[in-house]
Amino acid sequence: MTYSIKTVSQKTGLSIYTLRFYDKQGLLPFVSRDASGYRAFTDGDLQLLHTICCLKDTGMKIRDIREYVACVMKGPRSIPQRKHLLQAHRHAILAQQAALQRNLQEIDMKLIIYESPVAAKIVGQELTAIQAEKTANHLPNPFQEVND
Amino acid sequence: MTYSIKTVSQKTGLSIYTLRFYDKQGLLPFVSRDASGYRAFTDGDLQLLHTICCLKDTGMKIRDIREYVACVMKGPRSIPQRKHLLQAHRHAILAQQAALQRNLQEIDMKLIIYESPVAAKIVGQELTAIQAEKTANHLPNPFQEVND
DNA sequence: GTAAACCCTAGATGACGCTCTAGGGCAACC
DNA sequence: GGTTGCCCTAGAGCGTCATCTAGGGTTTAC
Numbered sequence: 128m129t130y131s132i133k134t135v136s137q138k139t140g141l142s143i144y145t146l147r148f149y150d151k152q153g154l155l156p157f158v159s160r161d162a163s164g165y166r167a168f169t170d171g172d173l174q175l176l177h178t179i180c181c182l183k184d185t186g187m188k189i190r191d192i193r194e195y196v197a198c199v200m201k202g203p204r205s206i207p208q209r210k211h212l213l214q215a216h217r218h219a220i221l222a223q224q225a226a227l228q229r230n231l232q233e234i235d236m237k238l239i240i241y242e243s244p245v246a247a248k249i250v251g252q253e254l255t256a257i258q259a260e261k262t263a264n265h266l267p268n269p270f271q272e273v274n275d
Numbered sequence: 276m277t278y279s280i281k282t283v284s285q286k287t288g289l290s291i292y293t294l295r296f297y298d299k300q301g302l303l304p305f306v307s308r309d310a311s312g313y314r315a316f317t318d319g320d321l322q323l324l325h326t327i328c329c330l331k332d333t334g335m336k337i338r339d340i341r342e343y344v345a346c347v348m349k350g351p352r353s354i355p356q357r358k359h360l361l362q363a364h365r366h367a368i369l370a371q372q373a374a375l376q377r378n379l380q381e382i383d384m385k386l387i388i389y390e391s392p393v394a395a396k397i398v399g400q401e402l403t404a405i406q407a408e409k410t411a412n413h414l415p416n417p418f419q420e421v422n423d
Numbered sequence: 424g425t426a427a428a429c430c431c432t433a434g435a436t437g438a439c440g441c442t443c444t445a446g447g448g449c450a451a452c453c
Numbered sequence: 454g455g456t457t458g459c460c461c462t463a464g465a466g467c468g469t470c471a472t473c474t475a476g477g478g479t480t481t482a483c
Contacts, residue, residue, distance in 0.1 A: 129412050132430075144472050147431090152470095157405070159414035163479055165430050167414055171405030178385070181378045189470075200418055202402050203395040210389040213382055220379050224372065230329045231368050234361055237326070241358040247351040254350050257305065257319030264277050266307035266315055270348055280460075292442050295461090300440095311449055313460050337440075 129167035139176060153193045154179055156200055175199065185220050277315035287324060301341045302327055304348055323347065333368050 136143045149155055150166070157175055161167045168176070175196075182192050195212050198205035240249055254270065261268050284291045297303055298314070305323055309315045316324070323344075330340050343360050346353035388397055402418065409416050 129414070142472075143430095145470085148471060151432095157417050159409050159412075159417055160431095161414065163430070164432095165479085167412065169405065169408040169412065169414075171401075171408050175405075178381070181381045185375060185378045185382070202418070203398045206389050206394050206398060210386065213386050213389065217379070217382055217386065220375060220382070224375055224379075227333060227368060227372055227375070230333045231365070231372075233326070233329045234333070234365055234368070238358065238361050238365065241354055241361065246354050250351045250354060253319075257317065257323075260317040260319050261307050264307075264315065264317065266277070266309065266317075269305050269307055270350070290442075291460095293440085296441060299462090308461095311460075312462095313449085 129161075129169055130173070132166050132168070135168045135173065135176070138173065139180065141180070149179070149189075152189050154189065154196055156196065182216065185216065186223060187216055187219075191216070277309075277317055278321070280314050280316070283316045283321065283324070286321065287328065289328070297327070297337075300337050302337065302344055304344065330364065333364070334371060335364055335367075339364070 130138070132143050132146055135141075136146060139146075141149075146155070146166075150158065155166075155172075155176070158166050158168055158172050179192055179196065182195065183189075187195075191212070195209065198209045198212070240246055243249070258268055258270055278286070280291050280294055283289075284294060287294075289297075294303070294314075298306065303314075303320075303324070306314050306316055306320050327340055327344065330343065331337075335343075339360070343357060346357045346360070388394055391397070406416055406418055
């Protein structure tokens with residue numbers, strides 16, 4: 128059983144364009160062609176493609192995914208290198224998660240203010256303060272006049 | 276006290292180019308100019324810039340950050356809209372986190388295999404299986420010959 | 424045998440977020 | 454007043470990823 132590029136597109140959510148682009152970028156060297164030169168994806172190919180999507184969706188660059196895929200093509204003797212690549216990427220993901228968490232907390236703080244009954248008062252005071260800073264430094268006030 | 280673009284660059288880690296680019300994109304309408312036309316950042320401006328970085332670093336598009344900043348410029352009466360924008364973005368971040376976590380788990384599974392003492396055996400079997408799929412479908416074998 | 428619905432490649436185009444260049448002004452110091 | 458080191462704008466260029474176009478082959482069904 129093999130799958131056409133259209134079927135794979137539907138199964139993965141990647142567009143046909145993207146699949147062909149990945150192939151052109153050297154991400155799919157394991158996909159064979161049939162007698163007409165059409166790509167024929169096997170189930171094993173789909174699993175590998177899934178791994179590629181995992182890496183891509185966690186921010187790995189195509190260049191680095193290509194390197195990982197090249198390792199896979201080389202067979203078991205590339206395991207140390209694969210391990211090294213994935214461990215480095217794992218650390219990158221952990222850093223991403225930590226940064227996301229920090230930024231989320233700051234955004235949540237903003238939301239808490241906006242949801243507070245005195246939000247308008249707090250925001251108004253901040254606005255006044257930043258405008259005061261400008262005038263204290265003889266700078267033009269870039270804020271529109273607000274009367275509320 | 277105000278800060279030059281160079282100082283702000285050093286304080287934030289954003290390049291001078293990026294700061295000017297953000298200004299050009301309408302992200303810094305609150306930054307005043309001094310008598311010479313130079314940008315003069317106040318402490319309040321830096322706080323706002325920090326919020327902008329939070330949004331950018333969590334994947335918000337410049338277009339959407341511009342919209343949020345425009346709200347800030349409008350004062351307290353834009354609070355409902357700001358709340359709406361941030362809540363939508365909050366959900367986007369939560370989705371990102373969930374996806375990241377799922378993908379990390381898959382990568383960790385790969386790493387567990389690679390760190391196992393029978394890694395070579397497992398990987399070799401996977402390779403054999405995917406090659407068998409190809410030949411079963413009369414497809415060329417895209418894998419290099421490996422003898423180890 | 425022809426129409427419809429696939430598939431292919433090469434290369435252009437686009438979106439996005441910067442980054443850099445060219446040309447020029449301002450401020451301070453020797 | 455010249456040099457140094459900032460600052461400015463407009464617009465070109467770039468890296469990355471993805472999408473689309475043009476031109477053409479294949480397969481299936483009528």
